[in-house]
Amino acid sequence: MYHFLVAESETADERDARRRHAGRSSGESYAATLEQMHPGVAITRIAPADGAAEVPSADRIARYDAVFVTGSPLHIYDDTPEVQRQLAFMRAVFASGTPAFGSCAGLQLAVAAAGGRVRKMPERIEAGIARRITATADGRHHPLLAGRAPAWDAPAIHGDEVEELPVGGLLLASNAVTRVQAAEIRHDGGVFWGVQYHPELSPGEIAVALRRQADDLIEAGLARDEAGVECRAALLDALHDAPDDRAVLWALGLDRQFANEDTRRLEISNFIATLVAPRRRAA
Numbered sequence: 295m296y297h298f299l300v301a302e303s304e305t306a307d308e309r310d311a312r313r314r315h316a317g318r319s320s321g322e323s324y325a326a327t328l329e330q331m332h333p334g335v336a337i338t339r340i341a342p343a344d345g346a347a348e349v350p351s352a353d354r355i356a357r358y359d360a361v362f363v364t365g366s367p368l369h370i371y372d373d374t375p376e377v378q379r380q381l382a383f384m385r386a387v388f389a390s391g392t393p394a395f396g397s398c399a400g401l402q403l404a405v406a407a408a409g410g411r412v413r414k415m416p417e418r419i420e421a422g423i424a425r426r427i428t429a430t431a432d433g434r435h436h437p438l439l440a441g442r443a444p445a446w447d448a449p450a451i452h453g454d455e456v457e458e459l460p461v462g463g464l465l466l467a468s469n470a471v472t473r474v475q476a477a478e479i480r481h482d483g484g485v486f487w488g489v490q491y492h493p494e495l496s497p498g499e500i501a502v503a504l505r506r507q508a509d510d511l512i513e514a515g516l517a518r519d520e521a522g523v524e525c526r527a528a529l530l531d532a533l534h535d536a537p538d539d540r541a542v543l544w545a546l547g548l549d550r551q552f553a554n555e556d557t558r559r560l561e562i563s564n565f566i567a568t569l570v571a572p573r574r575r576a577a
Contacts, residue, residue: 295334296566296574299350299358299392300324301383302341303366303399305376309341316502320364327494328362331559332566342383343368343376349383355390360570363387363400365492369454370402370412381407388484393569395562398452401477401488408481410460415453419514420471422504422526423546424450424491427475433466437568438476438487441560447552448491449500451507453514455490476561485569493561497553498534501527 302309302321309319318326321339328335338358341347343366355361363384370377384407387394396404402412426445433439456474459465460481467476472490479486492500504511508523517523532542537553551557 295336296332296359297336298328299355299361300337300339301361301363302339303343303364303368303380303403305343308367315506316499320366323499324362324364324494342380349379349386352386352390355387355392358392359574361387361392361394363394363396363403365398365400368399370399370406388482391483393573394486395565396488397492397494398490401490402454402456404479404486404488405456405460408460408462408479410463411457412454413457415455418471419453421451421511421516422500424448424469427467427469429467430465432464433476436466438466438561438564440564443551447548448493449495450491451500451503452490487565489561493559496534497530501530
C-alpha cells in the first residue's frame with residue numbers, strides 16, 4: 295500500500311475559505327482524488343505555510359512513496375513567511391530524493407525552490423479551461439504525457455506563471471496563454487513532475503473556483519459581469535453531472551477527453567506508474 299504525503303499550499307484562512315465554498319481544502323481534494331485512484335492508500339496531509347507547522351526533514355520525507363503539492367492563492371514571488379516556509383519544505387523534498395508531483399502553485403513552488411522564477415501573468419489570466427496544450431519536442435516522448443493527444447484541454451485557473459525554469463528544468467508542454475504548462479525539474483538529487491493545470495480537479499470544482507474569483511475574471515475581461523461567469527460555471531457543473539452530454543460538450547467547445555475522469559487525471563497516473571511504483575517495488 296502506498297503512503298503519500300500531500301502538502302497543502304494554502305494558509306489556514308485560505309483552507310477555511312475553500313471549505314466554505316467547495317466543501318474541502320485543496321489538500322483534501324487531492325487526497326480524495328488519490329484515494330479514488332488507489333483505494334486503501336495511506337495519506338498524510340501537512341500545511342507547510344502555517345506558522346505552527348514543523349517543516350519535515352528530508353529524512354522524514356524520504357519515508358513516503360511520493361509527495362503531492364497542491365495549488366494555492368499564494369504568490370510564490372512574495373517574500374512572506376508563508377512562502378519562505380513552503381520553499382524550505384520544497385527544498386527538503388528535493389533533498390529527500392522522494393519523487394514529487396505538483397499542480398499550479400505546486401509547480402511554481404518547485405520552480406522557485408530550484409532557482410527558477412515565477413511572475414504575475416502580464417495582463418491576462420487562464421481560467422476554467424486551458425486550451426490546446428501541446429507537448430514540446432522533449433515532452434512528446436516523456437512519460438509524464440504518455441497517452442496524451444497531440445493537443446488537449448485541461449482544468450485550470452491561475453494568474454501567476456513560471457517565467458523561467460531552473461537549471462535542470464525540462465519544458466514538456468505549452469499553450470498560447472502560458473509557456474510552461476508542464477515540466478520536469480531535477481534538483482539536489484530529487485525529481486519533480488508538475489503541470490500548471492489541475493488534473494486532480496473535477497469540472498464542478500473548477501466551477502466553484504470561477505464563482506469565487508468572479509471579480510478577477512471580470513477585471514481581466516474574461517467575462518462582462520457575474521452573469522457571464524455564472525453561465526460558464528453552470529456549464530461546468532452540468533458537465534460534472536453528465537460527462538457524456540454532447541450539448542454541454544459542444545457549448546464548452548470540448549471533447550470527451552476533458553470530461554473523462556481517467557483521461558483528465560492522466561499525468562497523475564503516469565507519475566505514479568513511472569516514478570513511484572518502481573521505487574516502491576525496489577524498496
